Amino acid sequence: MPGSPSNDSRGTVVFGIVRPCSHRLTEGLKTEWMAHLCGLCLALRADHGQFARIVTNYDGLIVSVLTEAQTERVPAQRRTAGPCPLRGMRTAPVARGEGARLAATVSLVLASAKVRDHVADRDGLLKRRPLAAAARRVATGWDRAGARTGTELGFDTAVLVDAVDRQPAIEGLAGPGTSLLTVTEPTETATAAAFAHTAVLAGRPENRAPLAEAGRLFGRLAHLLDAVEDQAADDASGAWNPLTATGAGRAEARRLADDAVHGIRLALRDAEFTDGRLAHVLLAHELRTSVDRAFGTVACAHPGLPEGPPEKPPVPRGFLAGCAAFVGLCCTCQLCCASEYEGPWSRKKREGVCHQGDGCDGCCDCCDGCGNCDCCDSCNCCDCGS
Numbered sequence: 001m002p003g004s005p006s007n008d009s010r011g012t013v014v015f016g017i018v019r020p021c022s023h024r025l026t027e028g029l030k031t032e033w034m035a036h037l038c039g040l041c042l043a044l045r046a047d048h049g050q051f052a053r054i055v056t057n058y059d060g061l062i063v064s065v066l067t068e069a070q071t072e073r074v075p076a077q078r079r080t081a082g083p084c085p086l087r088g089m090r091t092a093p094v095a096r097g098e099g100a101r102l103a104a105t106v107s108l109v110l111a112s113a114k115v116r117d118h119v120a121d122r123d124g125l126l127k128r129r130p131l132a133a134a135a136r137r138v139a140t141g142w143d144r145a146g147a148r149t150g151t152e153l154g155f156d157t158a159v160l161v162d163a164v165d166r167q168p169a170i171e172g173l174a175g176p177g178t179s180l181l182t183v184t185e186p187t188e189t190a191t192a193a194a195f196a197h198t199a200v201l202a203g204r205p206e207n208r209a210p211l212a213e214a215g216r217l218f219g220r221l222a223h224l225l226d227a228v229e230d231q232a233a234d235d236a237s238g239a240w241n242p243l244t245a246t247g248a249g250r251a252e253a254r255r256l257a258d259d260a261v262h263g264i265r266l267a268l269r270d271a272e273f274t275d276g277r278l279a280h281v282l283l284a285h286e287l288r289t290s291v292d293r294a295f296g297t298v299a300c301a302h303p304g305l306p307e308g309p310p311e312k313p314p315v316p317r318g319f320l321a322g323c324a325a326f327v328g329l330c331c332t333c334q335l336c337c338a339s340e341y342e343g344p345w346s347r348k349k350r351e352g353v354c355h356q357g358d359g360c361d362g363c364c365d366c367c368d369g370c371g372n373c374d375c376c377d378s379c380n381c382c383d384c385g386s
Helices: 027-048 051-054 060-068 098-119 130-150 158-173 180-202 203-238 242-246 249-270 277-295 319-331 372-380
Strands: 078-084 091-093
Touching: 027 051, 027 091, 027 098, 027 180, 027 277, 051 098, 051 130, 051 158, 060 091, 060 098, 060 180, 060 277, 078 319, 091 372, 098 130, 098 180, 158 180, 180 203, 180 242, 180 249, 203 242, 203 249, 242 249, 249 277
Parallel strands: none
Antiparallel strands: 078 091
């Protein structure tokens, strides 16, 4: 169940920046990517109940991907899941194990923080006290459930909660001239901890340092790209945005984003993987596409907005209204099968999973300085020189 309960640039981690294009994934890797996405969704249901599946997100599955990439593949890491509306009522192999559970734990704890943000900001229907109280109870339950599963996995979710709790104070003190890196630090700390713990679960302690560095830079990138994509809507609604508040500008954000992508590639070189093809494609190449997409520098054959005056940015839905829209999209299979649908929270145009990447016309840029051409086996859109 793709999606993320986020409609602003506040908070700690905002997932959803890695959305692979089908031209950059072979059928095998696309199947693997879906296995981790569905595995995250089912791990949330198994450990935390049906409603928790609402926090499933594209980027959370990277924690599961990294864990599996460091281990020898065994049959127990996959199981066949029953029919699901988001897969067109088809069965499919899904990832299982500690990596999926860690991904679920991280997603749940960070989503609970986002709910508390919406309550504190009195967004939408949460202006009403009974609904705000219900949302707080949901967030508290998710915090406890995430902490319980985290303890079983040897992961202290307090580092995530602490990062979330520090964010508002940092934003409150930020002003013109404040470094963007000061604002992104809590996000970096949270994602560094999650990435590093995949090495613990995989029994590869030598990978903790490089994966912590990759996670730190991934968190920086997630925060920056979210700020870039939301700046127009935030300015229109008066919401807090890092770029506007600090006066840093898009050029500085682009420089930091490019540096983060490069740093992630370097960190991945220092980690040892048993089979790191999917992790490499997602983190070394799809992130570059994510940056280009956020800054409007990517060429794609998808039809764009009609020419004419800039369109008014959509007004995001509140948390509960977004939940209702999300349920509707699930029940009508639009998240999976629609060529285009409106995001339940952000109201931005999205593509169904089955249509993602159809029509892209660019090369996947496999050999763009990554120093690792193993991903050439994963490409079907370019000659990488293999």
